[in-house]
Amino acid sequence: MEQTISSNNSVLKVNGLKKYFPVRRGFFQRIGGWIKAVDGVAFEIEQAKTLGLVGESGCGKSTVARLILKLLEADAGQIAYRGRDISKSSEKDIKPLRKEMQIVFQDPYGSLNPRMTAGQSIEEGLRISGVPGKKRKERIDRLLNMVGMSYGSADRYPHEFSGGQRQRIGIARALSVEPSLIICDEPISALDVSIQAQIINLLKDLQDELGLSYLFISHDLNVVGYLSDQVAVMYLGHIMEYSRTAELFENPLHPYTLALLSSVPVPEPGQKLRMQSLKGDVPSALDPPPGCKFQGRCTLVEEQCRNQEIDFYDAGEGHMVRCWKVVKK
Amino acid sequence: MTKVEKIEINDYQTTNHEFLAPRRTRLKEFWHLFKQNRLAIAGLVIFVLFFITALAGLFLTSGHDPVFDPALVRLQEKLRSPFSQPKIDTLMPHEIPTVGVYVMGTDDLGRDVFARMLQGAWVSLTVGFVAVGISVFVGIFMGGIAGYFGQNHIRLDHILMVCLLFAAGIFIAMGEFFSGSAFLIVFLASVLLLFRSMNKMEMRGMSKWYGILKKDTISIDTLIMRIVDIMLCFPSFFLILTVVALLPASIYNIMIIIGLTSWMGTTRFVRAEFLSLREQDFVTAARALGVGNFRIIFRHMMPNAIAPVLVSATIGIATAILTEAGLSFLGFGVPPPHATWGNILSDGKRFIFDAPWLTFIPGIAILIVVLCFNLFGEGLRDTLNPKLKERH
């Protein structure tokens, strides 16, 4: 039943991932259309590496995270964890794998149970990993120490912590089951700038120490550029551009990536920008038009972009891009 | 072009250890807010007094030779007013009230009203707590299922099976002749169960029939909430009256009936809480860790949903006490000679001009207890309201 997708060093490989949400209308709740939240997403995360997933709000980043964690059932596509396709596995089959992939959330206030102490939240993970009761206290202290929380935090409730401290506890909870992949769903966007830096550095240190792989979701290209080995730029459920970080920053090909880069603060004030920043809002993912999804906001849009579906195109050395302009060049 | 290397992230400082804010537990914070509400404190105090009284009442009025005998009839001493001295010469030694006077007077049979009130306090307390306990239990159960598993659909075979088992239950209850057919129905139900368990085996020839049986009907949420709506349609007091008229009168039946007709509010509360809780990140995190459904419901979600339930339960106790008193007053409640506040009141109404204490004493007792539960409940609600915390 389970298909193996061979790859030597990959922790997670996602292929053709799709999730459409039905939109129900009217008294009888008939399905009136589909929100194509995730529409054929493919990427690969290697051992101890970070993949940055960037995109504007509503483009489906969190949905990808939930699909990978099997909190949502994918409509199509494969999710291969260390070569084993888990996209069709049942909840029972997936249970032992749950420990391998963990998530850190955006909202530090909603991500911890207000009725559980920090220690109890972390203990849930230790219980799952089968750590015997006597050893748990010591492990909790060690985990809290690892994320930079002081001794005595374990007995406190979430409302006694600041946003940054809660985020650290959330990370400790994720680490409690010794995962190899952590999905960070905008872990710093709700935090103060100075605290953001601390959390990023903590994540980086943990990666060096424990050999973790990250799927780092953000809408901030700057942060993603700093943390990631590879970057995937997402727009309306599609990945528009996907390449090594340095390559993407030096040689961005997709007009959307260019637009995003131009909204990143530039260190040198005099520098000329190749494209104006993005105009307008993200269009609705509800029944998008045929052709390129970015057509509505692209300044370089042509006839072909409006009619013809566009596939991933390899512009050399695994720099994948989804744009007719690049294909034609 | 922007270069990653140029972005100065390296001078971000890493602090080693976060320091912590001074300690203030939830309980302390709760108490701090709660004690500012004078009325709620008064409610709490009266509640504690009532609890002690009722407990004392149980021990002092029951047993073979009780300290206060609520059933002792002294016909020569009827309708004595409160604090009147007993006529010692006309009474047997064991008939003299323990405290020397009739603290609350006597009724038309010369029974000590104080002893009867003590006995009734225990009835009120147990009716209140047991009835609310039942309603909260049912409410949490139904609301929890509707909120957590609500999106799942009920299939045709589920409905059939439940109907069959229900019919079997009724037939068994109806007596000997029907038990035979009950067995047949149970047999049918188990065949159906067998079909269900063959789900995974994919029976070839049967698959068409089985397909019909597997058809989705309505979602669990819809079913439960419609049952709630239907239950709410009945004026509950008359529903209780109807059921009480059919069942043998006993204190336990009263408790169960009051409980089973008042779970709807709790169900709605719990469902609403669960619907919002199950979308919260900490529940998602628990699922991602691999925590089981059962544990997620009871360890992660329930403690967050229990506060409004507690509030409505406290007020529900008052309602239950009032309902029991009303039933007893109408003569449908706890059967005499057992005293309850409701039937003391009811007996007293014939002598309202000659012996007003027979109506006023139980009436005021009911008023105070119901009021104290309401005040306490409202104080709880105000204190647990998160918006209030910001104000202080």
Ligand SMILES: Nc1ncnc2c1ncn2[C@@H]1O[C@H](COP(=O)(O)OP(=O)(O)OP(=O)(O)O)[C@@H](O)[C@H]1O
């Ligand atoms: N359970 C759901 N039912 C219906 N639609 C959904 C559901 N979850 C997400 N969507 C829709 O899918 C799209 C993508 O949502 P998603 O949360 O993945 O975006 P996002 O990229 O994480 O945005 P943000 O940056 O704001 O977190 C949105 O249009 C959203 O409305």
Ligand SMILES: [Mg+2]
């Ligand atoms: Mg999101």
